[in-house]
Structure formats: structure tokens, C-alpha cells
Amino acid sequence: MSATVHRLGGKHAPSLDPMMALVAPDMNLVNTIILDRMQSDIPLIPELAGHLIAGGGKRMRPMLTLASAKLLGYAGNRHHRLAAAVEFLHTATLLHDDVVDSSDLRRGRRTANIIWGNPASVLVGDFLFSRSFELMVEDGSVKVLKILANASAVIAEGEVNQLTAVRRIDLGEERYLDIIDAKTASLFAAACRIAAVVAERPEAEEVALDAYGRNLGIAFQLVDDALDYVSDAGTMGKEAGDDFREGKMTLPVILARSRGDADARAFWKDAMEGRRNQDSDLAEAIDRVRATRAVDDTLARARHYGQRAIDALGMFTDGAARQAMVEAVEFAVARAY
Amino acid sequence: MSATVHRLGGKHAPSLDPMMALVAPDMNLVNTIILDRMQSDIPLIPELAGHLIAGGGKRMRPMLTLASAKLLGYAGNRHHRLAAAVEFLHTATLLHDDVVDSSDLRRGRRTANIIWGNPASVLVGDFLFSRSFELMVEDGSVKVLKILANASAVIAEGEVNQLTAVRRIDLGEERYLDIIDAKTASLFAAACRIAAVVAERPEAEEVALDAYGRNLGIAFQLVDDALDYVSDAGTMGKEAGDDFREGKMTLPVILARSRGDADARAFWKDAMEGRRNQDSDLAEAIDRVRATRAVDDTLARARHYGQRAIDALGMFTDGAARQAMVEAVEFAVARAY
Numbered sequence: 001m002s003a004t005v006h007r008l009g010g011k012h013a014p015s016l017d018p019m020m021a022l023v024a025p026d027m028n029l030v031n032t033i034i035l036d037r038m039q040s041d042i043p044l045i046p047e048l049a050g051h052l053i054a055g056g057g058k059r060m061r062p063m064l065t066l067a068s069a070k071l072l073g074y075a076g077n078r079h080h081r082l083a084a085a086v087e088f089l090h091t092a093t094l095l096h097d098d099v100v101d102s103s104d105l106r107r108g109r110r111t112a113n114i115i116w117g118n119p120a121s122v123l124v125g126d127f128l129f130s131r132s133f134e135l136m137v138e139d140g141s142v143k144v145l146k147i148l149a150n151a152s153a154v155i156a157e158g159e160v161n162q163l164t165a166v167r168r169i170d171l172g173e174e175r176y177l178d179i180i181d182a183k184t185a186s187l188f189a190a191a192c193r194i195a196a197v198v199a200e201r202p203e204a205e206e207v208a209l210d211a212y213g214r215n216l217g218i219a220f221q222l223v224d225d226a227l228d229y230v231s232d233a234g235t236m237g238k239e240a241g242d243d244f245r246e247g248k249m250t251l252p253v254i255l256a257r258s259r260g261d262a263d264a265r266a267f268w269k270d271a272m273e274g275r276r277n278q279d280s281d282l283a284e285a286i287d288r289v290r291a292t293r294a295v296d297d298t299l300a301r302a303r304h305y306g307q308r309a310i311d312a313l314g315m316f317t318d319g320a321a322r323q324a325m326v327e328a329v330e331f332a333v334a335r336a337y
Numbered sequence: 338m339s340a341t342v343h344r345l346g347g348k349h350a351p352s353l354d355p356m357m358a359l360v361a362p363d364m365n366l367v368n369t370i371i372l373d374r375m376q377s378d379i380p381l382i383p384e385l386a387g388h389l390i391a392g393g394g395k396r397m398r399p400m401l402t403l404a405s406a407k408l409l410g411y412a413g414n415r416h417h418r419l420a421a422a423v424e425f426l427h428t429a430t431l432l433h434d435d436v437v438d439s440s441d442l443r444r445g446r447r448t449a450n451i452i453w454g455n456p457a458s459v460l461v462g463d464f465l466f467s468r469s470f471e472l473m474v475e476d477g478s479v480k481v482l483k484i485l486a487n488a489s490a491v492i493a494e495g496e497v498n499q500l501t502a503v504r505r506i507d508l509g510e511e512r513y514l515d516i517i518d519a520k521t522a523s524l525f526a527a528a529c530r531i532a533a534v535v536a537e538r539p540e541a542e543e544v545a546l547d548a549y550g551r552n553l554g555i556a557f558q559l560v561d562d563a564l565d566y567v568s569d570a571g572t573m574g575k576e577a578g579d580d581f582r583e584g585k586m587t588l589p590v591i592l593a594r595s596r597g598d599a600d601a602r603a604f605w606k607d608a609m610e611g612r613r614n615q616d617s618d619l620a621e622a623i624d625r626v627r628a629t630r631a632v633d634d635t636l637a638r639a640r641h642y643g644q645r646a647i648d649a650l651g652m653f654t655d656g657a658a659r660q661a662m663v664e665a666v667e668f669a670v671a672r673a674y
Contacts, residue, residue, distance in 0.1 A: 040494055040497075041494075042494055042497045042498045042501065043501075044497055044500070044501050045494065045497055096463060099455070099456070099459055100455075100456040100459055100460060101456075118436070118437075118455070119437040119438075120497070120500060122433050122436055122437055122459055123437060123493060123496045123497045123500060124493075124497060126429075126430075126433060126466070126489075126492075126493040126496070127490060127493035127497060129466055129489075129493075130486060130489040130490035130492075130493050131490055133482075133486040133489065133490075134483075134487060134490055136486075137479060137483050137486045138483075140479050142477050142479070145470075145474040145482070146471075146474050146475075149467060149470040149471045149473075149474045150471060152463075152467040152470065153464060153467035153468055153470075153471055155463075155467075156460060156461075156463040156464035156466075157377055157379055157382065157464060159460045160377075160379045160381055160382055160457070160460045160461060160464060163457060163460060164379065164380075164381050
């Protein structure tokens with residue numbers, strides 16, 4: 001009953017708690033699989049993987065698989081292993097991302113590449129990729145495998161696309177959206193979609209869950225990118241200004257630049273090409289982003305995708321699962337306030 | 338008829354040519370798939386992947402899949418896509434290896450990480466990994482997927498094992514063999530084994546082809562490791578002394594050290610821990626390896642595994658395919674002469 005689907009902008013403070021509560025018993029089983037399958041006779045593997053896996057992530061992607069399965073009333077247990085596979089795929093990507101970006105902090109902790117070095121992060125990432133595929137293969141559904149193998153290729157393509165876009169001052173909103181669709185939203189989409197496959201639901205429900213995950217993923221990434229230009233973003237466990245210093249062309253920059261005058265264009269060109277990366281430059285960037293309403297409008301874009309995610313759930317029966325999934329979207333887009 | 342299986346050490350100069358001729362039409366089809374599936378809308382991907390894929394490799398692993406299929410009289414075409422998947426998996430590993438080892442030359446050409454940087458090599462490697470799995474999933478055999486996903490995890494584990502063994506002067510022959518079994522031989526084994534799966538042959542033939550590939554892979558790696566201490570090894574397109582300078586504990590070092598006196602142990606400790614890595618040190622290392630017959634005996638070990646590979650073929654009908662596979666082993670172990 002789509003009439004009961006929330007609209008964004010209600011008065012309560014939205015939270016992930018309902019979704020976490022909904023899937024808590026399942027998530028315990030997923031965590032058991034994760035801990036079990038990151039083991040190896042080579043001690044460095046569980047040590048390094050454990051640093052990231054135990055490092056306080058929200059397990060957003062496996063949570064989406066579990067919540068989607070609840071939404072569909074799925075009573076089996078195949079989704080536990082697949083949710084672990086999704087988390088491994090994500091963890092592998094994070095390990096490689098930190099190498100690619102030369103990051104030193106993630107979720108407020110030192111990154112694995114800083115502690116153990118780039119070679120170890122690359123290779124343990126490869127191990128987790130492989131383990132992820134092993135878990136999928138154990139499930140045995142070629143349809144699930146196709147969805148996840150394709151998502152994995154699309155993610156890697158998106159990462160390369162982003163790499164070649166770094167410091168490219170002429171990047172437009174369309175290509176930026178292509179990048180975040182590939183590198184972030186495609187795994188959110190796949191995580192939700194596979195629940196419909198294991199629950200043997202009709203194609204239309206697969207497509208709806210894909211749309212929910214994809215739009216939520218885009219909204220999520222847009223808010224992340226906006227928060228990089230909000231000076232008190234300490235709560236997200238990521239340092240404000242990371243994207244700025246790395247010359248990442250995110251939507252706040254694209255909007256601030258396209259709405260600015262010649263002086264603004266010169267500033268952003270210098271900044272993205274690495275010639276203005278001091279704290280005072282970041283402060284100026286935040287001022288410029290604020291003056292052009294570029295953060296506000298990045299967040300408005302996020303709400304657009306968030307609303308689409310919520311509306312994609314319209315075909316499903318209302319209840320605790322759907323309400324939790326709606327509130328997860330509200331939480332994702334409300335993080336900036 | 339096992340009586341006709343060659344014994345190592347015949348008089349002719351063994352060559353890969355018979356195997357190449359045997360699979361030439363199939364390999365053309367595999368090359369078409371490889372070129373087609375390394376394409377992407379992101380131009381950096383085919384550019385970087387093409388550098389390595391067109392870079393003069395022997396396509397040893399896909400060739401083994403094709404030759405094994407010939408050996409079994411397989412008349413279908415599933416093995417073409419799987420052979421391409423095997424090559425992609427191998428290429429992804431090479432890209433990451435070069436990042437891990439900070440290599441600057443491979444097969445006599447500049448490595449991708451030197452030309453395009455480590456981030457691009459890591460991410461394009463991830464893309465090829467994912468494409469490899471997509472190709473396997475398209476084949477649709479869960480049994481093949483299990484074999485290749487497992488090989489992929491074992492390779493990554495072997496790479497991490499090797500990484501933690503670098504500069505570990507106390508590494509013994511057993512752990513060294515575990516490492517090369519995992520990082521090299523497991524993919525050779527899987528490449529051969531999957532031919533028996535697609536040809537729907539009995540388990541015993543799968544096991545025999547696995548053994549052929551695994552023992553050939555170990556022999557291959559042992560000879561590679563020996564050649565690093567042969568000063569005129571220019572023909573292999575790899576620089577002699579690479580392993581020495583990187584502090585890799587390979588069998589020639591393990592043998593030379595364990596057979597040496599206190600002075601030798603001190604030399605190898607200094608060398609492997611990076612305090613003696615000049616050309617004059619390499620010359621001394623080669624002398625020490627020669628004086629202890631460490632290269633000769635590494636090659637003797639290679640011949641042992643090569644003979645096991647050849648004997649694993651005993652159950653198959655003699656003919657052009659089996660003879661080509663035997664000669665490939667002879668070629669692998671004869672490269673040092």
C-alpha cells in the first residue's frame with residue numbers, strides 16, 4: 001500500500017536502529033560466517049582483515065540483504081552466506097581504495113595500508129575478493145553469481161573512472177553520477193536484489209529492490225560527498241576535507257564551480273589540481289561551497305534519490321521491514337543535519 | 338599406454354611449439370574473447386590491460402586448458418571462455434604482483450605500474466579479476482566455478498604467505514614449496530582440471546590433470562627461481578637478480594645457506610635483509626649458489642616434479658596432445674640449459 005510509504009522530511013529524528021533491530025539475529029549469523037571465513041593459516045590475513053571488519057563499520061550492505069529478505073518474508077538461510085559475501089566484496093574494495101587514495105584514516109582509525117603497508121592491503125584485498133566469490137559459489141545460484149560478479153566488475157570500472165577523473169576540473173554532474181552509481185550504488189543495488197532471487201520472487205520485485213538499493217546508494221554517496229565540505233563532520237569518522245585535498249571532483253565542487261565567476265573557477269582549478277591544499281584553502285573552499293548553496297543542493301539531490309528509493313518500496317506490503325527500510329533512507333539523507 | 342610416456346632427459350631440444358601448434362585455432366578464439374572482454378567505456382582499462390596482455394606472454398595457462406581439452410577429445414567450445422577467464426585471473430595477479438614487488442620490468446618491458454602508476458594497476462587488476470569471474474559465471478558450471486574460485490583464494494593466500502616470508506632468512510624448503518604450490522601451481526592445476534570438468538570425464542581424470550598442472554607449475558617456478566641466479570638469464574625477459582635484490586627466499590638461497598658455513602649464513606642474512614644488494618653482492622651470491630650446487634639441485638628438484646607431471650599423464654591415450662604436453666614439461670625444465 002504505497003499510501004503508507006513515508007515522505008522524506010518527517011519530524012522525528014530518523015535512525016538505523018529499526019533496521020538493525022529487524023535483522024539483529026540474522027546479522028549475528030552473518031558475523032559468525034564473516035569471522036569464520038576470514039580465517040587463514042597465514043596469520044597476517046585475519047589480522048589485517050579483522051582490523052577493518054571489526055573496525056566499527058555499520059555493515060550497511062549485508063544489512064540491506066537481510067532487511068530485503070525480511071521484507072519478502074524469506075524463511076531460508078541462504079542470504080546469510082550471501083550477505084557475508086557482499087561484506088567481503090565491500091571490504092576488499094575499501095582495502096584497495098585506501099591504497100589508491102593513500103588514505104591514512106578510515107572511520108577514525110589508522111588504515112590497514114598505514115599499519116601493514118600497501119602490498120599487504122592489496123593482497124589481503126585480493127584474498128577477500130576470492131573468498132567472497134567462494135561464498136557465492138557455495139550458494140550455487142548462477143543468477144545470484146551473475147548479479148554479484150557483474151556488480152564487482154562495475155565497481156572496479158567505476159573506481160578506474162573515478163581515478164581518471166581526479167583533478168579533472170571539467171568533470172560534469174553526469175559523469176560524476178555515473179561514477180557514484182558504479183562505485184557505490186551498484187553494490188547497494190545488488191545487495192538488495194539478491195534477496196529477491198533467493199526468495200524466488202518475481203522479476204518485478206527484483207527490479208524494485210535493485211532500484212531501492214541503487215537510489216539509496218546514490219543518496220548515501222551524495223551525502224558523504226557533501227559532508228566533506230561541512231566543517232564539523234567529525235561524527236562520520238572521516239576527516240572533512242579529504243576529498244578536497246585529494247582533488248576529487250565531487251558534486252559540491254562541480255556545483256560551486258559552475259555557479260561561480262572567473263575568480264571562483266580559478267580557485268577551484270588551482271585547488272583540484274593540487275596547488276591549494278592547505279587548511280586555509282579548505283576553509284575558503286567551504287565558504288565558496290556555502291555561498292553558492294552547493295552543499296545544500298547536493299543534499300537536495302540526495303533527497304531526490306532518497307525519495308525514489310522510498311517509492312521503489314511501494315509495491316511491498318507495509319510492516320516493520322518496509323518501515324525500517326524507509327527510515328534507513330531518511331537516516332541516510334538526514335546525516336548532514 | 339604409460340610405456341610410451343617420455344622420460345625426462347631425451348636428446349632433442351624440447352620446445353613449446355608442438356603444444357602451440359596443437360591449440361593454435363582454439364587459441365585464436367581465446368584471444369578474440371580476451372580482446373573483446375577487456376574492453377570498457379573507461380579507456381584506461383583496455384589501454385593498461387592491453388599493455389600486459391599483448392606484452393608477449395606465452396599464454397601458458399590458457400594453453401594448458403586447451404591442450405587438456407584436446408587430450409580428452411573434447412569437441413565443445415566452453416573451454417574457450419574458461420581459458421580466457423584463466424588468463425584474466427593470471428593477468429590480474431601479475432598487475433598486483435608488480436605493485437607489491439615495486440617491479441619496473443616484466444618480460445623486458447616497463448611494467449604497468451611504472452607507466453600508469455600503482456593506483457591504476459590495482460584497480461585494473463580488480464576489474465580483470467571481476468571480468469574473469471563474469472566469464473566463469475557465463476559458463477554456468479558450479480563445479481568449474483568452485484575450482485577456479487578456490488584457486489583464486491589459494492593464490493592470494495600464497496601471495497600473502499610469500500609477502501610475510503620476504504627477508505625471513507629462516508624460511509625452510511617446506512614453507513617455500515607451500516608458497517609456490519599456492520601462488521603458481523594452483524592455477525596451473527585448475528587450468529588443466531577444468532578441461533576434464535567441461536569434457537565430463539571421470540573424477541580420476543580430473544585428478545590426473547590437476548596433478549599434471551600442479552607438478553608442471555612447481556617445476557616451472559623452481560626453474561624461474563633458479564634462473565634468477567644464472568647470470569646470462571636475459572632470454573627469459575626477466576632481470577637476473579630481481580629476487581635477490583627483493584630479498585625473496587627462493588630455493589637456491591635456502592639450499593646455499595643451509596649448505597654453507599657461518600660466513601655463508603652471515604652473507605645470506607645480510608643479503609636477504611637488504612644490506613647487500615649491489616651488483617658485486619649479486620655476483621658473490623651467484624658464486625656462492627654455484628659453489629654449493631644450489632642452482633643445480635634446484636633444477637634437480639624441478640626435474641623431479643616435471644617427471645611427476647609426465648607420469649600423471651600415464652592414464653591418457655598416447656597421441657599428439659599427450660606428446661605435446663610431455664614436451665611442454667621437458668621444455669619447462671630444460672630452460673636453464
